[in-house]
Amino acid sequence: MNAYEEAIExxxxxxxxxxxxxxxxFKKDLDNTxxxxxxxxxxxxxxxxxxIAGTNGKGxxxxxxxxxxxxxxYKTGLYTSPHLLDFRERIRVNGIMCEKEFVTDFVQTHRExxxxxxxxxxxxxxxxxxxxxxxxxxxxxxxxxxxxGRLDSTNIIRPLLSVITNIGFDHMNMLGNTLGExxxxxxxxxxxxxxxxxxxxxxxxxxxxxxxxxLENAPILFASQVYQTKMQAVDQDYLTIEVVGPNVHxxxxxxxxxxxxxxxxxxxxxxxxxxxxxxxxxxxxGQVHEALKKVQASTGIQGRWQQLSKDPFVIxxxxxxxxxxxxxxxNLKTTTYHQLHFVIGAMRDKDLSHMLPYxxxxxxxxxxAPDMPRAMPADLLQAxxxxxxxxxxxxxxxxxxxxxxxxxxxxxxxxxxxxxxFVVAEVLQRVG
Numbered sequence: 001m002n003a004y005e006e007a008i009e010x011x012x013x014x015x016x017x018x019x020x021x022x023x024x025x026f027k028k029d030l031d032n033t034x035x036x037x038x039x040x041x042x043x044x045x046x047x048x049x050x051x052i053a054g055t056n057g058k059g060x061x062x063x064x065x066x067x068x069x070x071x072x073x074y075k076t077g078l079y080t081s082p083h084l085l086d087f088r089e090r091i092r093v094n095g096i097m098c099e100k101e102f103v104t105d106f107v108q109t110h111r112e113x114x115x116x117x118x119x120x121x122x123x124x125x126x127x128x129x130x131x132x133x134x135x136x137x138x139x140x141x142x143x144x145x146x147x148x149g150r151l152d153s154t155n156i157i158r159p160l161l162s163v164i165t166n167i168g169f170d171h172m173n174m175l176g177n178t179l180g181e182x183x184x185x186x187x188x189x190x191x192x193x194x195x196x197x198x199x200x201x202x203x204x205x206x207x208x209x210x211x212x213x214x215l216e217n218a219p220i221l222f223a224s225q226v227y228q229t230k231m232q233a234v235d236q237d238y239l240t241i242e243v244v245g246p247n248v249h250x251x252x253x254x255x256x257x258x259x260x261x262x263x264x265x266x267x268x269x270x271x272x273x274x275x276x277x278x279x280x281x282x283x284x285x286g287q288v289h290e291a292l293k294k295v296q297a298s299t300g301i302q303g304r305w306q307q308l309s310k311d312p313f314v315i316x317x318x319x320x321x322x323x324x325x326x327x328x329x330x331n332l333k334t335t336t337y338h339q340l341h342f343v344i345g346a347m348r349d350k351d352l353s354h355m356l357p358y359x360x361x362x363x364x365x366x367x368x369a370p371d372m373p374r375a376m377p378a379d380l381l382q383a384x385x386x387x388x389x390x391x392x393x394x395x396x397x398x399x400x401x402x403x404x405x406x407x408x409x410x411x412x413x414x415x416x417x418x419x420x421x422f423v424v425a426e427v428l429q430r431v432g
Contacts, residue, residue, distance in 0.1 A: 004100040007107035008087055015114075015121040032119040033153040036127040039113050043134030047077070049157045050272070053145040053186045054165025056324045057199065057265045060257055061165050062144040063301040064269045064291070069140060069276075070094045070298060071291035072283040077133035077141030079154070081122065084302055084318075084425040091129045093136050095298045102132060122146050126153040150188020161275050162189050162196040162218075163268055166323055167205045179204045187212040195219045195275050199268030221275075223267035231260045234334065238293065241266055251285075255292045259305030259317065260334065261327035266292075303424045305331055308417075308431050312409040313337065316417040316424045320346075322354040328418060329358060337414035341366065341405040343427070344419035345398055346381055347374045355419070356388045363416075364408065365392025368401035370422035398426040 037044055052062045059080055066078040076094055083089035088097035106128050107114070114124060126146075133141045143159070145152045167183045183205035190196045190212045198209050201222040213220035232240040238254040241263050245251070255262050273283055295301060303318040305328075315335070319328045332340070340363040346352060367382040369375040376384075378394035378401075385392075395401035405415045417427045 003104045003108075007104045010107060011087075011121055011124065015119065015124060028151050030151065030153065030156055032117050032123045033126055033156055035117050036113065036119060036123065037130060037156060039110075039117075040127060040131050044130040044157050046134045047138050048140040049159040050140065050142045051145070051154065051157060051159040051162045051189050052142065052165070053149040053152075053162070053189050054199070055167050055182065055186075055321065056319065056327070057165035057261065057268075058144050058163075059301070059318075060259075060262060060304055061163060061199070061265045061268055061272075062142045063295050063299040064255075064257070064265065065163075065272055066092075066095075066142045067291040067295045067298045068269070068273060068283060068288055069142070069281075071287045072281070074139040074281070075137070077129070077136070077138040078144075078299060079126070079129040079133075079141065080144040081125070081146045082421055084421065084428055089300060090125055091132050092300065093133070093138060095300055097300070098132050102135075103128070106131065120153075123153045145186075145189065148185040148188070150185050152189075155189055158191060159189075159194060160279055161272060162191065162194060163199065163272050164189070164196065164209065165199040165265060165268060167200075167202065180208055183208040184212075190216050190218050190220075192216045193218060195221075197221050197223055197268055197271050197275065199223045200264050201225055221271060223271040224264070227267040227270050229263040229267050231263050234258050234260070243267075243270065245270070253289060253292055256294055256296050257301070257304050258307075259327065260331050262304075302428060303421070308427070311411070312406055312415055313413065314415045314417065314427075314431075316427060318421045318424050319418060320350070320355070320420050322358070325355050325358055325418075328416075329360070332360070332414075332416065335414060338412040339364065339410065339414075341408060341413060341415045342392070343368060343398070343401045343405050343415065343417045343423065344381070344385075345370050345378070345401075345423040346376045346419050347422075348376045349374065350376070350420075352381075352384050356385055356390065359385075359388070359390055361389045361391075363390070363392075364405075365390050366401035366405050367392055367394040368398040368423065369396075370398055370420060370426060372422060375422070398423050399430055402427050402430060 052058045069076040078092045091098040143154050201224045228244040230242045232242045239258040305317050308314040342363040343366045345368045367378045369378045382394040
């Protein structure tokens with residue numbers, strides 16, 4: 001085992017990790033992050049930031065904004081979570097992952113600090129990202145919230161702008177059982193006199209955001225009330241979205257992120273660009289168009305309605321809650337295929353009543369369990385799914401399920417991989 005692998009193993013095994021341990025790894029305060037960053041001389045105060053929260057769409061929004069800023073010539077940091085294949089996906093500058101040597105040096109240099117503070121895995125990765133961005137003298141960093149907002153480790157920053165995307169049911173055991181309660185946690189990123197953009201207006205959650213913005217004297221705009229977006233077409237290369245903006249100006253944008261749900265995210269992205277321009281950033285419309293056509297190549301984002309192969313026809317998507325699954329189903333309806341083969345897995349703490357009832361009953365299911373302690377056993381997932389009329393076989397591993405789907409595949413069929421980030425990650429690893 002080399003030094004980098006030892007550093008990653010240390011982070012994985014010694015620190016509480018939400019993706020492995022669930023709610024027990026979620027720290028309900030910012031104390032550890034503050035202690036870590038104080039010891040690092042508060043690097044997060046030495047560069048400009050954007051802060052992105054939401055139930056769904058925050059990852060795509062973060063990557064699109066990072067791509068646009070980089071295309072406009074700004075040295076742009078990007079912090080996201082979770083990673084799918086490589087830990088370093090979480091920390092990028094202009095799309096390039098941080099060096100293995102940086103991770104190794106950071107862990108070795110700050111081992112005593114880590115042992116003293118006893119942070120969670122997420123808390124230390126946030127501090128690591130801030131340190132990396134400061135060392136690399138970024139012009140601006142796009143910071144994606146990990147979970148919630150108010151108590152998320154990223155919430156120690158003072159951004160130029162906050163963006164909150166979609167609000168839906170997810171992680172209710174930690175964020176609340178109503179959309180209003182969940183929105184209240186997301187609204188925790190709204191800062192004093194700092195503009196906030198809400199990507200999508202919803203009657204149930206809008207009052208929560210308006211009230212918080214009023215308390216903080218923060219200008220607030222709902223992107224869906226400024227930009228009207230509509231999916232026009234999708235082909236092998238691009239999703240085309242028609243946008244009607246202020247003064248009834250119409251434009252078409254091509255995105256290499258081809259999920260139809262990107263239409264909602266695009267409204268928030270465009271309004272965020274407008275606000276950045278007001279704050280002095282020079283970003284042309286041409287640069288926005290060009291950046292959106294190559295978000296995957298320029299940022300490394302994966303797992304958003306991503307086509308993995310043509311024959312067999314395989315698509316994956318990381319949507320794993322009610323709204324995410326509903327958007328997946330909309331995309332499936334616009335996709336031509338004979339038989340749907342659905343490779344699926346879920347976590348033990350997932351409320352399946354917000355996912356399974358919506359899944360297509362005509363699909364053949366391949367139930368699986370990702371390789372982690374939080375994973376729901378495949379046979380238990382199969383039993384839960386059968387209550388909702390979903391039929392298929394249980395497999396010991398995700399790859400066993402995926403390979404079985406490939407064996408059953410006939411020309412004209414579709415293999416869809418989803419239900420969990422970790423199911424998608426294992427298949428991405430398999431296909432290289």
